[in-house]
Amino acid sequence: xxxxxxxxxxxxxxxxxxxxxxARGALEADVKVxxxxxxxxxxxxxxALAAVAGExxxxxxxxxxxxxxxxxxxxxxxxxxxxxxxxNHLGMxxxxxxxxxxNNYGVxxxxxxxxxxxxxxxxxxxxxxxxxxxxxxxxxxxxxSTPNEARQLTAYAFELSETLGCPVVIRSVCxxxxxxxxxxxxxxxxxxxESGFRPNPRRVVMFxxxxxxxxxxxxxxxxxxxxxxxLLSEKQFDHIDAAEGPTGxxxxxxxxxxxxxxxxxxxxxxxxxxxxxxxxxxxxxIASFAGNLETLLVLEEGEAFVEERVxxxxxxxxxxxxxxxxISGDIPYGGELFTGDLERIxxxxxxxxxxxxxxxxxxxxxxxxxxxLCAGCGHMGVFYALRKAMADYNGGHYxxxxxxxxxxxxxxTPAKSIQSxxxxxxxxxxxxxxxxxxxxxxxxxxxxGDGGFLHGGMSGLVNAVFxxxxxxxxxxxxxxxxxxxxQPTGCTGTNIVGSSVPKVNLEALCRSVGVPYVASVxxxxxxxxxxxxxxxxxxxxxxxxxxxxxxxxxxxxxxxKAGLAPKTAVVDPERCQRCGDCGELFCAAxxxxxxxxxxxxxxLCSACGMCVETCRNGAxxxxxxxx
Amino acid sequence: MNTFHLRVAGxxxxxxxxxxxxxxxxxxxxxxxxxxxERPRSAMRLGPITxxxxxxxxxxxxxxxxxxxDAVLGMEPLDGILNAEYYIKKGGLVVLQSVxxxxxxxxxxxxxxxxxxxxxxxxxxxxxxxxxLTPEGEDMAGRNYYMxxxxxxLCPQLPVSAEAVEKQLxxxxxxxxxxxxxxxxxx
Numbered sequence: 001x002x003x004x005x006x007x008x009x010x011x012x013x014x015x016x017x018x019x020x021x022x023a024r025g026a027l028e029a030d031v032k033v034x035x036x037x038x039x040x041x042x043x044x045x046x047x048a049l050a051a052v053a054g055e056x057x058x059x060x061x062x063x064x065x066x067x068x069x070x071x072x073x074x075x076x077x078x079x080x081x082x083x084x085x086x087x088n089h090l091g092m093x094x095x096x097x098x099x100x101x102x103n104n105y106g107v108x109x110x111x112x113x114x115x116x117x118x119x120x121x122x123x124x125x126x127x128x129x130x131x132x133x134x135x136x137x138x139x140x141x142x143x144x145s146t147p148n149e150a151r152q153l154t155a156y157a158f159e160l161s162e163t164l165g166c167p168v169v170i171r172s173v174c175x176x177x178x179x180x181x182x183x184x185x186x187x188x189x190x191x192x193x194e195s196g197f198r199p200n201p202r203r204v205v206m207f208x209x210x211x212x213x214x215x216x217x218x219x220x221x222x223x224x225x226x227x228x229x230x231l232l233s234e235k236q237f238d239h240i241d242a243a244e245g246p247t248g249x250x251x252x253x254x255x256x257x258x259x260x261x262x263x264x265x266x267x268x269x270x271x272x273x274x275x276x277x278x279x280x281x282x283x284x285x286i287a288s289f290a291g292n293l294e295t296l297l298v299l300e301e302g303e304a305f306v307e308e309r310v311x312x313x314x315x316x317x318x319x320x321x322x323x324x325x326x327i328s329g330d331i332p333y334g335g336e337l338f339t340g341d342l343e344r345i346x347x348x349x350x351x352x353x354x355x356x357x358x359x360x361x362x363x364x365x366x367x368x369x370x371x372x373l374c375a376g377c378g379h380m381g382v383f384y385a386l387r388k389a390m391a392d393y394n395g396g397h398y399x400x401x402x403x404x405x406x407x408x409x410x411x412x413t414p415a416k417s418i419q420s421x422x423x424x425x426x427x428x429x430x431x432x433x434x435x436x437x438x439x440x441x442x443x444x445x446x447x448x449g450d451g452g453f454l455h456g457g458m459s460g461l462v463n464a465v466f467x468x469x470x471x472x473x474x475x476x477x478x479x480x481x482x483x484x485x486x487q488p489t490g491c492t493g494t495n496i497v498g499s500s501v502p503k504v505n506l507e508a509l510c511r512s513v514g515v516p517y518v519a520s521v522x523x524x525x526x527x528x529x530x531x532x533x534x535x536x537x538x539x540x541x542x543x544x545x546x547x548x549x550x551x552x553x554x555x556x557x558x559x560x561k562a563g564l565a566p567k568t569a570v571v572d573p574e575r576c577q578r579c580g581d582c583g584e585l586f587c588a589a590x591x592x593x594x595x596x597x598x599x600x601x602x603x604l605c606s607a608c609g610m611c612v613e614t615c616r617n618g619a620x621x622x623x624x625x626x627x
Numbered sequence: 628m629n630t631f632h633l634r635v636a637g638x639x640x641x642x643x644x645x646x647x648x649x650x651x652x653x654x655x656x657x658x659x660x661x662x663x664x665e666r667p668r669s670a671m672r673l674g675p676i677t678x679x680x681x682x683x684x685x686x687x688x689x690x691x692x693x694x695x696x697d698a699v700l701g702m703e704p705l706d707g708i709l710n711a712e713y714y715i716k717k718g719g720l721v722v723l724q725s726v727x728x729x730x731x732x733x734x735x736x737x738x739x740x741x742x743x744x745x746x747x748x749x750x751x752x753x754x755x756x757x758x759x760l761t762p763e764g765e766d767m768a769g770r771n772y773y774m775x776x777x778x779x780x781l782c783p784q785l786p787v788s789a790e791a792v793e794k795q796l797x798x799x800x801x802x803x804x805x806x807x808x809x810x811x812x813x814x
Contacts, residue, residue, distance in 0.1 A: 015655040123669050146687050179664040179689040180651050254687075339688045339737030358713075360694015362749045365713040366742070367705065368675040369638065369730040406671065413730075416803070485668050553672070583737070588673050591729060592737045603767050604640075604673070604728070625765070 004053045004405060010187040019044040021147040022114055022170060025154025025202035027056065027086050029110065030191040033061045033062035033076035035069040037455075038125040038484035039088030042116030043175040046086045048498045062487055062496045065424070065455040066091030070098045070113070074167075077111035079191040082158050088558035089111075089117040090404075090423075091129040099137045099167070104217050106165040109193050110158030113169045116177050116212065119301045120336040123484070125404055125421065127334060129302030130627055136170040136243075138221045140228045141169045141279035142237070143253030147176060147183045153276060155186060162229060164224050171278070173301050175336060176254040212348040216626060225280045232277040233285065240289055243269040247350055248293040250286070250310060251301035252278060259299055262342040270350055283313045290314060290321050297349050298325035301337055324349055341496035365456035373409050376606030378549030379476055382447065383410045384585050384610070387472075388526075389533040390443075398443045399434055403427040403457070405449035406482040406551075413584050418447060425456030432460065432469035432542075443537055450491040450504075451481040454504065458513075464542040465514045472536045473544045475506055476523075480551040506546050516540035523547040526613045552606050567607035567626040573597045581612045582620065628659070629675065631682040631786055632691045636710040637702030638728055640672035642768040646775055647678035649802075653791035654682055664689035675706060682786045698785070700778050702771060703728050704759070708746045711755070718754040722778050722814075724770065725761040763808055772802045776809020 003018040016024070025043045026034070034053075036046035044594065050060040059076075064070035066087040068136060073085035087095070092115050099113075115130035116130035134141045142157055144150035150172060157168040212220065232238075247320040250272040251259045256274040263269060288297050290296060296314075298307040307325035314321055324330045331337070331345055347355035358364070373380045390398045398416040402408050406420040422430045429445035438444050448457045453475055479492045490495055490504040510518045517539035521532040529547065536543040550558075561565075569589070576597040583592050589604035590611060600611070604623050614619045635652075637643035644665050651663035659682055666677040679691045696714040701707010701723040711721040733740055750757050758781055762773035778791045789810055796803040 013655075015652055015661075049693075122666065175664065175689060179662050179667075179687075180648065181662045181687065181689075182655055182660070257687040261684075261686035264686060265692075338690050338692075340692045343692075358693040360692065361713045361714065362715075362753055363712040365693070368709070370732070371669055371671055371674045372731045373671060374640075377671075406669075409671070483671070545700075574738055583734070586731075586735065588729065588731075588734060590734070594735065594737050601728075603765060 004183060004185060005048060007185045011184055011186050013182040015180055016147065016183045017180050018147040018150050018172060019116065020048045021151040021183045022154045022172070022177070023048040024183070025151040026112065026158070026183055027052070028083055028186050028188050029155040029158035030189055031084050032058050032081035033073060033083040033160070034058060034086065035063045035068050035072040035083070036086030037063055037066040037091050038481050038487040039116070040118055040484060041174045042086045042088045042114060043485055043487065045114055045116070046496070053497050060496055064490060066094040070095040070102065070276050073111055074098070074102045074107065077107040077109045078199065079197050080195050081107050082110045082191060082193070084112045084114060086114045086226040088124065088411070089115060089130050090124060090126070091115070092133045093128060096133060096137065099139065101315045103137050103139050103166050103221060104214070107161060107164070107167060108163040108198055111167045112154060112157045112161060112165055114154070115169055115171045117171060117173050117302065118596070119173045122174060123289060125408070126396050129305060130169065130171045131305045132303055134171070134276070135279045135305070138225060139167055139169055139279070140164070141207045143276055143278045144170050144176065145253055145256040145274060145276055147179065147181050147443060149237070149276060150176060151183055151186060157234065160228065163231065164228055166221070166224055171253070172605060173254055173336070175258070180356050185416060200594040212528050229280045233282050233520070237284060238282055239274055241272040241274065243271045245350070246294040247621055248273060248289055248296050250275060250296055250298045250306065252306050255299040255342070258337065258339050259342055259346070262339050262346055265339070266343060266346060268350065275306060278306060281309050286310055286313060287317055287319065290319055292390050293321055295322045295324060295349070297330070297345070298323065299331070299337065299342065299345070300325070302584055303333070315512040339595045348381055352368045367463065369411065371409065372412070372586070372588050373406065374552045374606070375587050375604050376552040376608035376613070377406070378478055378547060378552070378608070379406055380585055380587060381526055381529055381549070381610050382474060382476060383415045385447070385523065385526050385529035385533055389537070393443070393537055394441060397441065398445060400445040400447060401434070402447040403426040405450060405451070405452050406478070407447045407449050407476050410447065411505045423456065425452040425458070425459040425460060428457050428460035428473055429463055431471050432464045432467065435469050435471040441472070445474060446471060447474045447476055449505065450477040450479060451489045452608065453506070454481045454490045458509070461515065461542070463509065468541070470541045472533070473542060474533070475544060475546045477506060477546055477548040478551040480554055482533060482551045482553065486551055511545045515542060515544050517543040518546070520546040520548055523549050524608050524610055526610055552608070556606055567622050568602035568605040568625050569607060569609070569611050569620050569622050571600055572621070575617045577617050579616065581614045581616055585610055585614060587611060628683045628714050628786065630684050632696045633680045633698050633700065633702045633785065634691055634696045634710055634714050635678045635680070635702070636706045637676050637771070638706060639668065639674045639676055640767055641676070641702050641798040642771045643676045643702055644678060645768070647680060649792060649795045650680055650787055653787045653795045656794065657787070657791050659683060659786055662687065662689040671766070677710065684702070698722070698782055700774065702774060703741050703742055705730065707732055708742065712746065712749060715750070715755055721750065721755055721757045722774065722781060723757065723759045726770065727761050750758060758814060759813055760812070764805055769801055769805045772805035773809040773812070777779050777812050777814035780810055780812070781814050
């Protein structure tokens with residue numbers, strides 16, 4: 001990673017992901033501080049910049065939450081250094097509180113928020129459109145149509161931010177950011193900036209005599225958006241591809257590239273207005289494009305954001321063109337728009353024909369394999385022990401909730417150890433709410449990862465203590481944000497640039513906020529974990545149990561690095577009675593059969609030893625793998 | 628130059644993305660226009676992974692359309708079959724690794740998915756050539772490059788040469804060795 005960031009000759013083409021193109025754009029604009037929170041498809045941008053942080057003398061960090069990341073970037077921008085804040089679409093929800101303040105009080109140096117939207121929720125629990133959220137905070141939004149444009153727009157966004165004195169959002173989606181293609185690099189600029197906190201004397205201090213009142217600032221921000229529109233129209237990132245036809249296509253971001261591909265496949269043309277400047281949209285250009293057209297079809301990923309604006313401005317100007325898109329029912333809400341979807345939509349709207357682009361397929365695409373926990377994951381041990389403990393405690397009646405990290409896997413088949421999952425760290429306060437009114441005989445349990453706990457869970461735990469919530473909190477401390485790519489957390493001991501940092505002592509932290517019972521356990525020891533859960537159930541509440549075991553992906557990497565001989569669990573067929581006890585772990589390395597004795601796949605097994613403990617017949621042992 | 632669309636379907640932990648990146652880098656180094664999109668999934672091992680590689684396409688449209696893949700390389704047979712039935716074009720090439728990794732449903736139900744066995748007829752009817760290989764090697768990632776080597780041998784239409792791929796694997800002794808074993812296999 002990092003080749004595109006190290007390329008020195010402008011105009012050179014380098015194979016790079018879309019998120020690396022964004023990182024390159026930031027570097028070309030002389031970014032000095034980068035803060036982010038992991039989430040596909042944005043994580044790679046921060047990681048790419050971290051890989052060159054030392055040689056470029058820039059500060060790069062994974063922050064403990066998106067909101068913290070924005071606050072860090074804002075502070076840096078107010079100190080005169082260009083900064084960037086990165087997150088996925090879920091993070092945009094988290095930053096809204098700070099974003100409103102940031103836009104009200106402004107920035108001194110350029111500040112860019114890079115929002116990677118996982119449209120289609122490929123790795124996320126929910127879909128969300130960052131354009132809508134940024135617009136709610138009156139922040140300008142730019143959406144690139146190609147990886148090359150992602151680099152250009154990111155570099156320009158810093159300039160725009162500095163000119164307007166407000167943050168600017170670069171929003172893109174998986175189809176662009178997770179694609180490798182050849183990107184032409186631009187020139188690196190040195191932007192001289194003086195360090196030193198220099199607040200805007202009219203905007204930054206609330207309630208100070210002589211400063212703008214909130215209402216005045218709000219009006220100023222809207223004037224700023226008008227100014228933004230003028231600046232963007234001069235840049236000509238938006239343009240019209242002229243063609244004959246009564247229906248014009250307004251294509252936003254990556255939909256422009258995909259639509260061109262669809263039209264080429266169909267062998268037809270149509271007038272296209274390509275929009276990369278999404279908030280504010282260029283009303284004059286849209287009105288001019290609409291001109292003598294009869295219909296406008298708006299193609300965009302996410303909500304009907306531009307479609308609504310186009311319809312409103314046509315109505316305001318007394319124009320009678322029909323606007324089609326999601327609101328008209330031509331495009332469904334939710335999910336990504338693939339080239340095939342666009343072909344189907346274009347066939348219907350441009351040609352009035354029904355067309356099924358999946359005609360080429362022999363069969364409909366059937367469900368892919370479901371996700372499961374990695375073989376040897378400590379969470380697997382907690383879920384197993386929880387089920388066993390609760391069966392002994394009251395016959396298995398309990399309510400358990402996880403958050404958005406790997407712990408949500410407990411909700412899935414086959415383990416079904418938890419009932420629901422929440423936002424990052426939200427499970428503790430959610431479980432508190434359940435516990436206030438729950439049947440006292442049905443324990444309430446929150447299972448929160450270390451990442452989620454440090455993100456938003458801590459305040460929930462303080463709230464649980466403060467309000468005497470009758471619940472057990474199990475902190476699944478794997479010292480990583482496993483689900484998003486095993487990024488470090490405050491519990492890891494190293495940060496994104498590899499510096500050693502103190503680990504957060506979760507037990508001490510919990511005690512310091514008044515938790516009356518705190519214990520810890522290694523979740524790979526199933527019996528001990530079961531007993532620890534039973535003890536916590538009978539302890540004063542809220543009780544916290546820290547289940548600590550490094551993420552198995554980290555463990556295997558470290559073992560390989562240390563040159564340790566690979567190990568695996570093996571089953572002695574003489575002793576295996578096919579009782580199925582090991583199967584209750586739901587470990588993917590354990591291969592059971594209705595005919596044969598159980599076996600264990602050495603290439604999948606991580607030699608955690610949990611299955612050894614489950615086997616009543618002593619048939620399983622851990623041995624070194626001999627190649 | 629002729630376009631070529633390849634879907635690589637595998638499971639987390641095999642190094643499917645690494646393999647696709649190697650192919651993309653080999654193409655780009657030879658001046659071939661290429662896009663490679665990885666279908667993002669959670670980082671957990673054993674989940675589904677797909678990568679689409681489009682060579683010599685005029686437009687930026689990185690996902691392959693249904694029925695438009697010239698070849699499917701399946702690193703796990705069931706995942707390969709499901710992808711092939713949806714994405715392969717008539718007369719295309721499907722190369723499947725024979726080593727099965729149970730799905731969640733299979734290991735819970737302790738029952739083999741019947742789709743593993745009832746796929747052949749559709750593909751054969753559509754003139755698709757299907758090759759199933761049992762790769763050498765103990766580790767998942769090593770088997771991956773064996774499969775790529777065999778695939779390069781079976782698919783001369785792919786606009787990337789074995790030499791170009793070998794160059795990209797300089798310094799990766801194990802992967803290079805497995806690639807060469809695949810290239811010299813009986814595939």
